[in-house]
Amino acid sequence: MSFRNLIALAFVASTAGSLDSALGQWPPSITYPEPLNTNATYDSGSDYQTSIATDEQGTWVAVWCSSDTLGGTIGNDKDILFSRSTNDGVTWSGPEVLNSNAFSDSAADDNPVVETDQLGTWIVTWHSDDDLGATIDSDLDILYSRSTDGGITWTSALPLNTTAGSGIGTDFNAQLAYDEVGIWIAVWASEDSLDETIGTDFDILFSRSINGGTDWDDPRPLNTTAYSDDAIANPGDGEPHLVTGSDLWIAVFVSGNDLNGTIYQDWDILYSRSMDHGETWEPPAAIHPGVANGDDGNDWLPSIATDGRGNWVTLWGTDNSIFGPDYDILVSRSADNGVSWTEPKPIDEDFTTNDGSENAPTIITDTGGNWLAAWQTVKPSGGPLGTDHDLLLSWSASNGSTWTAPIPLNTNGALDSRADGYQGIATDFHGRWVAIWSSEENLGGTIGEDWDVLVARFRLYPPGTIPALSEWGVVAMTLLVLTAGTVVMVRRRVAVAAH
Numbered sequence: 001m002s003f004r005n006l007i008a009l010a011f012v013a014s015t016a017g018s019l020d021s022a023l024g025q026w027p028p029s030i031t032y033p034e035p036l037n038t039n040a041t042y043d044s045g046s047d048y049q050t051s052i053a054t055d056e057q058g059t060w061v062a063v064w065c066s067s068d069t070l071g072g073t074i075g076n077d078k079d080i081l082f083s084r085s086t087n088d089g090v091t092w093s094g095p096e097v098l099n100s101n102a103f104s105d106s107a108a109d110d111n112p113v114v115e116t117d118q119l120g121t122w123i124v125t126w127h128s129d130d131d132l133g134a135t136i137d138s139d140l141d142i143l144y145s146r147s148t149d150g151g152i153t154w155t156s157a158l159p160l161n162t163t164a165g166s167g168i169g170t171d172f173n174a175q176l177a178y179d180e181v182g183i184w185i186a187v188w189a190s191e192d193s194l195d196e197t198i199g200t201d202f203d204i205l206f207s208r209s210i211n212g213g214t215d216w217d218d219p220r221p222l223n224t225t226a227y228s229d230d231a232i233a234n235p236g237d238g239e240p241h242l243v244t245g246s247d248l249w250i251a252v253f254v255s256g257n258d259l260n261g262t263i264y265q266d267w268d269i270l271y272s273r274s275m276d277h278g279e280t281w282e283p284p285a286a287i288h289p290g291v292a293n294g295d296d297g298n299d300w301l302p303s304i305a306t307d308g309r310g311n312w313v314t315l316w317g318t319d320n321s322i323f324g325p326d327y328d329i330l331v332s333r334s335a336d337n338g339v340s341w342t343e344p345k346p347i348d349e350d351f352t353t354n355d356g357s358e359n360a361p362t363i364i365t366d367t368g369g370n371w372l373a374a375w376q377t378v379k380p381s382g383g384p385l386g387t388d389h390d391l392l393l394s395w396s397a398s399n400g401s402t403w404t405a406p407i408p409l410n411t412n413g414a415l416d417s418r419a420d421g422y423q424g425i426a427t428d429f430h431g432r433w434v435a436i437w438s439s440e441e442n443l444g445g446t447i448g449e450d451w452d453v454l455v456a457r458f459r460l461y462p463p464g465t466i467p468a469l470s471e472w473g474v475v476a477m478t479l480l481v482l483t484a485g486t487v488v489m490v491r492r493r494v495a496v497a498a499h
Helices: 003-015 289-294 471-498
Strands: 047-054 060-066 079-085 109-116 122-128 141-147 171-178 184-190 203-209 237-245 248-255 268-274 299-306 312-318 328-334 357-365 371-378 390-396 420-427 432-439 452-459
Touching: 047 432, 047 452, 060 109, 060 122, 060 420, 060 432, 060 452, 079 109, 079 122, 109 171, 122 171, 122 184, 141 171, 141 184, 171 237, 184 237, 184 248, 203 237, 203 248, 237 299, 248 299, 248 312, 268 299, 268 312, 312 357, 312 371, 328 357, 328 371, 357 420, 371 420, 390 420
Parallel strands: 047 109, 047 420, 299 357
Antiparallel strands: 047 060, 060 079, 109 122, 122 141, 171 184, 184 203, 237 248, 248 268, 299 312, 312 328, 357 371, 371 390, 420 432, 432 452
């Protein structure tokens, strides 16, 4: 083992106790919420709808929607702001404008999503009704911007949906993902008929890029039912989310389609798979047709994650009365790459006695055995977190089969009285996790009472990557490093003397 590796190991060992490095330790020590937008003490606009990504090499980029004027330098319409951290979320740069049209437009830019391929390319998408200087229509379209310098600078906003100049219909709620061969895919909800080749109801469209987001294919329907369903029989499809694991892609989305009478015609969670890097997609199917046939409620806002080894976990919100009169978060798993899925069940086992309503889930995994789920909760009757909206966090080390009792993600939840939501979570896959969200809490009067972006950090290592050393183990490792260092210095002195 090299001297550098010994030092690194000793450093990790010496900090392990304070960073929750013990194997399987839960709950983690989540830092107290701090404002990510450094102008939170004096800004007056609302900051919300957050997204975060990391290149796994120390750079983190957060994006959000904001109506703040940044000291009068931009308008008070909604624009996309961003901030960077190069020390794993400890400190953040001041908020800057990402959408280049912010200095002259009066349109609304909303729902940003940021992703990076860890190879130097960062892409942010959002929807906007700006016509980009009359170069596209003024309906909602999907815009995007790229960075190749770690999020320091961004290209001018361009339409990702190439039909933006001629398409008729709303395009919104885009999501991004990339695979190991460098293919990027964007999906979004749209009522564009694609020159009357599909219906005018809402469908899920997608576009691919094979050159790092520089160019994008013409949009095509991901839900193959788009060619046959219609707005009368089908309320539409929306809220897509997709991820890839190895050479398999899976997209989940909300749909009112009854799949030719095979499921009940309320809002259900459908999914579609692609095994050729997103070139073609299988016909959509219900995550679990049995529940879809027997339910009496609606399902919405799905989120999906995979460990790349055949395990996939999907979460979504529901008002199905089978699980009580309130809103709950359901979870379903697949251990065979989406061929079959388990019976959906509430992620919180206290759903029978809990009168709180849960909504807007997010799921993420470090692909090493840790799965985290976060969601928004509100309990009208009160409780430890009060009656405002707070964020909960739950952990699974069994590929989503079992989950811990939820803990507050916003650790000030018992003290605050204002709403928290729109969470985003990312990990560098080496034990560091950063969570951001929007909040109208003033943090004890230290920031304003408008919506701001808060951030919290914690450590949770993939099983087997960090040894759980005792205090004596840390001492022994430190002595080993010191001894190795002495040997190295003696060898260097001998080598110098020899010359």
